[in-house]
Amino acid sequence: MSKVAKFNREEVIDKATNLYWNKGYHGTSMRNLQTAIDLRPGSIYATFGSKDNLFKESINYYADQTGELLQTCLAQSESPLTGLKLFIRKLVIDNLDGKPSCMCMIVKSISELTETDNKELLDEAKRLLANVENKFSEIITEAMGQGEIDSDKDASELASYIQVQIIGLRTYARVNSNKETINKFVDEIFIGSPFH
Amino acid sequence: MSKVAKFNREEVIDKATNLYWNKGYHGTSMRNLQTAIDLRPGSIYATFGSKDNLFKESINYYADQTGELLQTCLAQSESPLTGLKLFIRKLVIDNLDGKPSCMCMIVKSISELTETDNKELLDEAKRLLANVENKFSEIITEAMGQGEIDSDKDASELASYIQVQIIGLRTYARVNSNKETINKFVDEIFIGSPFH
DNA sequence: ACCTTAATTGAACGAATGTTCCAAAATAAC
DNA sequence: GTTATTTTGGAACATTCGTTCAATTAAGGT
Numbered sequence: 331m332s333k334v335a336k337f338n339r340e341e342v343i344d345k346a347t348n349l350y351w352n353k354g355y356h357g358t359s360m361r362n363l364q365t366a367i368d369l370r371p372g373s374i375y376a377t378f379g380s381k382d383n384l385f386k387e388s389i390n391y392y393a394d395q396t397g398e399l400l401q402t403c404l405a406q407s408e409s410p411l412t413g414l415k416l417f418i419r420k421l422v423i424d425n426l427d428g429k430p431s432c433m434c435m436i437v438k439s440i441s442e443l444t445e446t447d448n449k450e451l452l453d454e455a456k457r458l459l460a461n462v463e464n465k466f467s468e469i470i471t472e473a474m475g476q477g478e479i480d481s482d483k484d485a486s487e488l489a490s491y492i493q494v495q496i497i498g499l500r501t502y503a504r505v506n507s508n509k510e511t512i513n514k515f516v517d518e519i520f521i522g523s524p525f526h
Numbered sequence: 527m528s529k530v531a532k533f534n535r536e537e538v539i540d541k542a543t544n545l546y547w548n549k550g551y552h553g554t555s556m557r558n559l560q561t562a563i564d565l566r567p568g569s570i571y572a573t574f575g576s577k578d579n580l581f582k583e584s585i586n587y588y589a590d591q592t593g594e595l596l597q598t599c600l601a602q603s604e605s606p607l608t609g610l611k612l613f614i615r616k617l618v619i620d621n622l623d624g625k626p627s628c629m630c631m632i633v634k635s636i637s638e639l640t641e642t643d644n645k646e647l648l649d650e651a652k653r654l655l656a657n658v659e660n661k662f663s664e665i666i667t668e669a670m671g672q673g674e675i676d677s678d679k680d681a682s683e684l685a686s687y688i689q690v691q692i693i694g695l696r697t698y699a700r701v702n703s704n705k706e707t708i709n710k711f712v713d714e715i716f717i718g719s720p721f722h
Numbered sequence: 723a724c725c726t727t728a729a730t731t732g733a734a735c736g737a738a739t740g741t742t743c744c745a746a747a748a749t750a751a752c
Numbered sequence: 753g754t755t756a757t758t759t760t761g762g763a764a765c766a767t768t769c770g771t772t773c774a775a776t777t778a779a780g781g782t
Contacts, residue, residue, distance in 0.1 A: 334780085438638070440701060441633075442637065444548060444550075479721070497697050504636055514683075518719070567741070568759075729777080730775105738767100746759105751756080
């Protein structure tokens with residue numbers, strides 16, 4: 331051995347994630363990152379290799395955090411479906427203030443990155459979003475087994491529907507963050523549209 | 527008079543819009559624009575002033591086009607509600623292939639721009655999205671007058687709901703563009719969630 | 723205490739960024 | 753055909769970009 335890095339790797343990724351989450355991939359410069367995580371170029375490039383790779387680690391870190399939140403919600407709930415509901419409410423409501431963005435970082439990435447210019451990062455973001463959807467599908471299947479949801483339904487289709495609702499709500503919240511309205515929409519996800 | 531510009535202004539804005547729509551504000555460089563619209567810097571800056579202003583004109587052009595599509599759909603439909611449905615179906619389905627993005631350009635802009643770095647453009651995008659929502663609200667109110675929708679409902683809340691659904695669907699389509707699923711979700715907007 | 727090894731620093735790189743500027747070209751008016 | 757006026761083309765600007773690199777610092781192993 332010899333000298334060992336004095337900074338905390340996860341702490342650094344956490345700060346980088348918050349910056350990327352707020353400003354996006356293209357909107358964040360390496361200079362921005364340097365000051366945000368308080369590291370000089372040499373250290374950053376020795377540790378993470380490139381701006382692209384640091385971004386990749388950041389969205390993975392973000393996805394991990396989100397996955398842990400989902401697990402926590404499921405663990406502290408009595409049924410899969412109430413756990414899923416709690417997760418959605420937390421995702422949508424708790425990110426309204428004080429966070430880098432009320433929007434999902436993965437969705438923001440999928441929105442700004444292109445197939446032609448940033449294929450690798452875009453594919454990574456798509457993969458992470460698909461992971462979440464698969465998890466939703468498992469939970470819904472479990473809820474069907476417990477009789478919480480009609481087993482005639484298609485679990486993966488319901489999972490898609492949940493995705494659409496979360497994406498729609500969190501994105502719309504950036505324009506209208508009226509908590510009453512948003513809370514009402516969250517409630518209605520599992521009940522039926524306001525038109526019905 | 528003297529020399530007159532030989533390029534078609536709207537044609538140029540149209541091409542600029544398509545590029546911005548595809549690559550986003552930060553992902554589009556002035557060099558990209560120069561080649562896409564086939565104009566040299568001198569002409570661009572004499573005509574549009576700045577990258578920011580050209581972007582502003584582009585999202586306005588995009589919003590105008592979308593507004594015209596809505597009007598067309600209403601005109602060729604028998605009732606406000608069927609017109610609105612047609613509009614949503616066209617928006618979501620017809621943009622799946624061959625367009626710069628299946629996502630809404632205004633939503634993409636709201637997603638990538640920040641309050642601190644691009645306040646003016648962000649506010650413009652928010653304003654344009656609010657315009658659409660107001661239009662939805664008017665249509666819904668009209669539908670209430672014709673007995674198509676229960677008058678006890680809150681028109682502006684239903685308009686918000688429509689926004690959430692369109693945003694969610696068009697964004698989700700970037701990851702899963704299965705037309706059957708998407709078409710089904712469009713149908714269900716005015717009926718009730720798949721869970722019901 | 724010395725040596726080895728790795729982390730840190732900050733200047734520097736070439737390329738790309740948004741924008742400016744001006745000579746050259748083009749047109750309408752006379 | 754000349755003049756007046758405006759657009760056009762493209763080189764060039766200062767700045768910022770992502771990244772590299774060499775000198776310096778720090779710490780464990782012996």
